[in-house]
Amino acid sequence: MLSQHRTHAHEVVIHGREDYRLEQVPVPVPGPGEALVKVHAVGICASDLKCYHGAPMYWGDGPVPPNVDLLAIPGHEFVGEIVAIDDIGRQRWGVDVGDRAVAEQIVPCWKCRFCRRGQYWMCAPHSIFGFRRSVNGAMAEYMIYPADAIVHKVSPDIPAAHAAFAEPLSCALHAVERARIEFGDVIVVAGCRPIGLGMVAGAAAKSPAHVIALDHVPAKLNLAAQCGADITINIGTDDAETVVRDLTEGYGADVYLDATGHPSAVPQGLGLLRKLGRYVEYGVFAAPVTVDWTVISDVKELDVLGAHLGPYCWPTAISMIEAKTLPLDRICSHQLPLEEFRAGIDLVGRGSDSIKVSLLPSEGA
Ligand SMILES: [Zn+2]
Numbered sequence: 001m002l003s004q005h006r007t008h009a010h011e012v013v014i015h016g017r018e019d020y021r022l023e024q025v026p027v028p029v030p031g032p033g034e035a036l037v038k039v040h041a042v043g044i045c046a047s048d049l050k051c052y053h054g055a056p057m058y059w060g061d062g063p064v065p066p067n068v069d070l071l072a073i074p075g076h077e078f079v080g081e082i083v084a085i086d087d088i089g090r091q092r093w094g095v096d097v098g099d100r101a102v103a104e105q106i107v108p109c110w111k112c113r114f115c116r117r118g119q120y121w122m123c124a125p126h127s128i129f130g131f132r133r134s135v136n137g138a139m140a141e142y143m144i145y146p147a148d149a150i151v152h153k154v155s156p157d158i159p160a161a162h163a164a165f166a167e168p169l170s171c172a173l174h175a176v177e178r179a180r181i182e183f184g185d186v187i188v189v190a191g192c193r194p195i196g197l198g199m200v201a202g203a204a205a206k207s208p209a210h211v212i213a214l215d216h217v218p219a220k221l222n223l224a225a226q227c228g229a230d231i232t233i234n235i236g237t238d239d240a241e242t243v244v245r246d247l248t249e250g251y252g253a254d255v256y257l258d259a260t261g262h263p264s265a266v267p268q269g270l271g272l273l274r275k276l277g278r279y280v281e282y283g284v285f286a287a288p289v290t291v292d293w294t295v296i297s298d299v300k301e302l303d304v305l306g307a308h309l310g311p312y313c314w315p316t317a318i319s320m321i322e323a324k325t326l327p328l329d330r331i332c333s334h335q336l337p338l339e340e341f342r343a344g345i346d347l348v349g350r351g352s353d354s355i356k357v358s359l360l361p362s363e364g365a
């Protein structure tokens with residue numbers, strides 16, 4: 001048993017905006033149906049960066065109530081080893097002590113209207129790991145998988161940072177599923193950071209006619225090509241609209257997936273799509289975006305679809321990672337020890353230096 005040798009461990013604790021501290025605390029004790037997990041890797045997400053720097057959507061000084069608790073532990077993209085679990089947990093999740101497992105980023109309540117209808121990713125209380133004290137995250141040596149969590153086993157034979165990539169990849173695959181891709185489709189993916197690269201890989205796996213990746217960083221476009229984009233366009237130097245029109249007899253793309261959350265990506269997508277095309281938005285925007293809605297109605301009769309989290313896509317994401325076909329050594333660009341969490345957050349903030357930055361809280365990683 002773990003408690004024989006470890007009673008205390010390190011974790012990152014949220015004390016306020018730009019005030020996250022590494023603290024020594026007692027190892028959490030799992031309750032009935034819960035698992036105690038030794039964290040191998042935790043990815044740092046753009047949302048962690050926004051929360052750290054104090055975006056109003058987390059701290060309650062914007063239009064929505066606060067979404068983060070003081071003294072919570074951040075981190076929602078993670079993998080770890082089960083070190084303690086009871087029979088209820090074993091049976092529910094099919095995992096045992098020694099197994100490596102991920103938990104989906106949302107812990108559903110299983111009681112609300114959405115959970116009762118299988119739409120657990122839109123669960124009303126919406127407990128995501130790493131923002132609330134009731135669902136502490138993974139920037140810690142040990143964490144709890146609560147009884148209501150959704151847990152999946154992962155191979156121990158892949159690097160921990162790659163296994164933790166199941167979270168962003170599942171999100172990307174869900175966005176791809178929303179697009180209902182068909183064989184002859186021409187797909188455009190805007191943005192080649194982790195979610196966009198996952199969209200490229202997911203879209204390519206559907207075998208459409210073309211997957212076109214857009215970004216303004218050549219190294220990221222190169223990575224998108226490795227993920228399955230057969231055409232890459234540097235929007236800083238080339239005209240995407242001309243390329244897409246030439247490829248489609250002037251009609252435009254069938255599907256546009258936005259992973260940027262940049263205001264210019266919205267009119268760009270509306271412009272690139274053909275009539276009756278499908279727009280999927282995964283981005284989170286810093287401010288409202290204004291577009292001419294007539295393009296959506298009268299001009300093109302578009303389907304505009306949102307996407308959030310990665311419901312029902314985790315098993316596929318995990319098999320894609322285990323198949324080792326994605327360039328994950330390049331996507332998972334930086335791994336740091338837990339103590340260097342601030343350096344990790346800064347790396348994500350600088351953007352162009354990194355793709356996916358991960359912390360490795362324990363050995364076994
Ligand atoms: Zn994330």
Ligand SMILES: [Zn+2]
Binds near residue numbers: 108112
């Ligand atoms: Zn619910």
